Amino acid sequence: MAEQKNWGVIAEFENPARLLEAMTKLTDDGYKDVESWSPFPIHGMDDAMKLSGSKVPWFTLTGAISGMSLAAWLQWWTGSVDYPVVIGGKPLFTWEYAVPVFFELTVLLSAICTFISIFVLNKLPMPSHPLDNVPMFRRVTDDAFFLSIESSDPLYDTEKSQTVLAELGGTNITLVEE
Amino acid sequence: MSAQSKYTGSVFPPDLVTGNPSFGKVTDTICGIVEAKPNFTWLAAWTLAASVLAMLGGMIAYLFWEGTGIWGLNNPVGWGWAIVNFVFWVGIGHAGTLISAILFLFRQKWRTAINRFSEAMTIFAVICALVFPGIHVGRVWAAYWMLPLPNQMGMWPNFRSPLLWDVFAVSTYFTVSLIFWYVGLIPDLATLRDRAKSKFAYYAYGLFAVGWRGANRHWQNYERAYLIFAAIATPLVLSVHSVVSFDFAVSIIPGWHTTIFPPYFVAGAIFSGFAMVNSLAVPCRKIFGLEDYMTVHHIENMNKIICVTGTMVGYAYACEFFIAWYSASPYEAFAFVNRAFGPYAWAYWIMVSCNVITPQLFWFKKIRRSMTWTFILSIFVNIGMWFERFVITSSLHRDFIPSSWDYYSPTIIDILTFVGSFGLFFTLFILFLKFLPAIAIAEIKGVMPHADPHWSGYHQHDEEGEHHG
Numbered sequence: 001m002a003e004q005k006n007w008g009v010i011a012e013f014e015n016p017a018r019l020l021e022a023m024t025k026l027t028d029d030g031y032k033d034v035e036s037w038s039p040f041p042i043h044g045m046d047d048a049m050k051l052s053g054s055k056v057p058w059f060t061l062t063g064a065i066s067g068m069s070l071a072a073w074l075q076w077w078t079g080s081v082d083y084p085v086v087i088g089g090k091p092l093f094t095w096e097y098a099v100p101v102f103f104e105l106t107v108l109l110s111a112i113c114t115f116i117s118i119f120v121l122n123k124l125p126m127p128s129h130p131l132d133n134v135p136m137f138r139r140v141t142d143d144a145f146f147l148s149i150e151s152s153d154p155l156y157d158t159e160k161s162q163t164v165l166a167e168l169g170g171t172n173i174t175l176v177e178e
Numbered sequence: 179m180s181a182q183s184k185y186t187g188s189v190f191p192p193d194l195v196t197g198n199p200s201f202g203k204v205t206d207t208i209c210g211i212v213e214a215k216p217n218f219t220w221l222a223a224w225t226l227a228a229s230v231l232a233m234l235g236g237m238i239a240y241l242f243w244e245g246t247g248i249w250g251l252n253n254p255v256g257w258g259w260a261i262v263n264f265v266f267w268v269g270i271g272h273a274g275t276l277i278s279a280i281l282f283l284f285r286q287k288w289r290t291a292i293n294r295f296s297e298a299m300t301i302f303a304v305i306c307a308l309v310f311p312g313i314h315v316g317r318v319w320a321a322y323w324m325l326p327l328p329n330q331m332g333m334w335p336n337f338r339s340p341l342l343w344d345v346f347a348v349s350t351y352f353t354v355s356l357i358f359w360y361v362g363l364i365p366d367l368a369t370l371r372d373r374a375k376s377k378f379a380y381y382a383y384g385l386f387a388v389g390w391r392g393a394n395r396h397w398q399n400y401e402r403a404y405l406i407f408a409a410i411a412t413p414l415v416l417s418v419h420s421v422v423s424f425d426f427a428v429s430i431i432p433g434w435h436t437t438i439f440p441p442y443f444v445a446g447a448i449f450s451g452f453a454m455v456n457s458l459a460v461p462c463r464k465i466f467g468l469e470d471y472m473t474v475h476h477i478e479n480m481n482k483i484i485c486v487t488g489t490m491v492g493y494a495y496a497c498e499f500f501i502a503w504y505s506a507s508p509y510e511a512f513a514f515v516n517r518a519f520g521p522y523a524w525a526y527w528i529m530v531s532c533n534v535i536t537p538q539l540f541w542f543k544k545i546r547r548s549m550t551w552t553f554i555l556s557i558f559v560n561i562g563m564w565f566e567r568f569v570i571t572s573s574l575h576r577d578f579i580p581s582s583w584d585y586y587s588p589t590i591i592d593i594l595t596f597v598g599s600f601g602l603f604f605t606l607f608i609l610f611l612k613f614l615p616a617i618a619i620a621e622i623k624g625v626m627p628h629a630d631p632h633w634s635g636y637h638q639h640d641e642e643g644e645h646h647g
Binding site: 015017057110114 | 417
């Protein structure tokens with residue numbers, strides 16, 4: 001505990017509207033390593049933070065393609081290669097009877113991959129975080145709205161960033177230790 | 179925009195949350211249910227449900243010991259209550275997914291009050307449904323043959339069989355519903371974690387909350403994933419009961435081999451599911467004081483859906499008769515005349531009364547908004563929809579050769595097994611009400627007026643009529 005590194009600074013805002021306003025100003029000024037913390041998603045915050053689109057759909061697409069391929073291979077290989085049985089003189093494989101399982105496995109693997117994407121892209125599970133040491137931060141899942149600037153941001157300055165947050169209407173401004 | 183406030187109440191939909199609580203109040207109310215010590219009523223209800231569940235265990239054990247001969251199955255009726263109960267429970271599940279997925283895509287914000295609750299209902303109903311195909315196979319130790327698992331015989335299931343499609347459809351449905359439900363729960367589990375008083379609760383909720391802290395970068399991926407879940411669950415929910423109906427429709431039994439089955443089953447499933455949501459929601463909102471969240475408006479909306487889907491089901495019944503006549507197939511015609519006027523006419527007319535006639539009362543606004551009427555009529559629909567599946571299945575009793583005709587009656591074991599499945603359902607549901615938030619806390623906050631980033635205080639709204647709904 002000899003050397004405490006500064007993680008950043010956090011401020012509380014009264015409501016989503018004020019938080020969004022403050023965020024817009026900060027990112028307009030060029031701040032990048034900023035984050036909004038809220039009990040529910042705030043409409044328009046992605047644009048205010050100038051975030052690029054979510055990568056979740058790529059995971060879903062991967063799942064969909066794998067599911068469809070798995071279903072096609074499974075139904076064709078089991079019935080035509082591994083244990084071919086002629087039933088009622090029908091061909092060993094036709095696509096028509098395979099449609100329900102195509103659909104089900106496509107949906108199943110899409111869902112599983114989308115589920116995994118939440119964990120991968122958000123780096124969850126995240127058992128600890130510097131903000132856990134800030135007592136007021138516990139209210140983030142209840143009714144509090146926070147804005148943080150991390151020390152990794154090039155524009156970050158311990159003193160100046162606190163002043164900026166205060167000017168934007170932030171209260172309970174707290175320095176966060178790593 | 180100033181005109182807007184003048185007409186509030188007549189043109190614009192009513193508030194989704196009444197009483198205008200703060201965000202903190204919402205958290206307190208919903209988490210309070212979970213955090214309070216279990217009271218006598220809860221314990222009594224849970225004990226009762228668990229005893230009925232124990233009875234189900236006994237019935238299943240007896241079945242495994244003795245075999246399916248203890249059921250009322252006979253020669254023409256080879257499918258009895260096991261399939262009836264399976265279809266009944268799967269159908270109930272559909273309302274949960276409809277509320278969570280389809281209404282989400284249609285931006286029906288009123289769904290937020292009831293989605294958590296009905297998704298839980300879906301999952302527990304599907305668990306109940308899965309019990310029946312699991313136990314009805316006769317040789318239960320070979321039940322894994324339903325899955326395409328490599329085995330010492332080198333054999334694979336027959337992918338041409340609708341029964342196998344059903345295995346895929348229902349297991350996919352269960353998995354996707356569970357994932358969807360859990361993802362929705364993550365932010366609320368974090369809320370419970372942050373409020374936890376005991377170390378155990380902190381770690382238990384914390385484990386499943388996976389370190390959720392409400393960062394917007396997380397919300398962005400979360401919301402996108404949620405949208406995708408809704409988009410893939412929508413065709414899924416429509417497909418599940420379609421595939422269930424293939425179990426019947428792909429066979430060549432008169433009365434079953436009809437193309438109307440998939441849409442008719444789906445409409446019936448949604449119908450029965452909403453009835454079950456109302457049967458559960460009406461007492462729960464009262465007992466837990468959730469009237470401001472599950473408002474009369476919500477119940478009324480569900481009653482409208484019951485009215486619509488009930489009418490669709492009635493149309494399907496009529497259409498079946500028309501096609502039976504129009505097909506000019508004597509077997510088809512006989513199957514339907516026999517349904518309505520044969521030995522099972524009593525079951526047919528119970529079905530028609532409960533599914534087609536009584537829901538028409540929901541045309542009256544007074545009845546739609548009355549909790550007593552809603553509850554009574556929802557029970558009627560549940561009964562009617564169980565009978566619908568019974569009517570379809572029991573139509574096997576008069577097959578092609580009159581010499582093999584027989585009358586099917588359930589045994590006491592059949593009946594107690596079905597009653598026992600309610601024990602399973604309610605044991606899980608009552609546990610859910612006590613240990614997880616029954617209303618999606620994060621979502622309901624998101625639809626409140628002060629969550630809108632353009633909202634800047636009630637005073638302005640009142641005085642200037644400023645409103646960006």
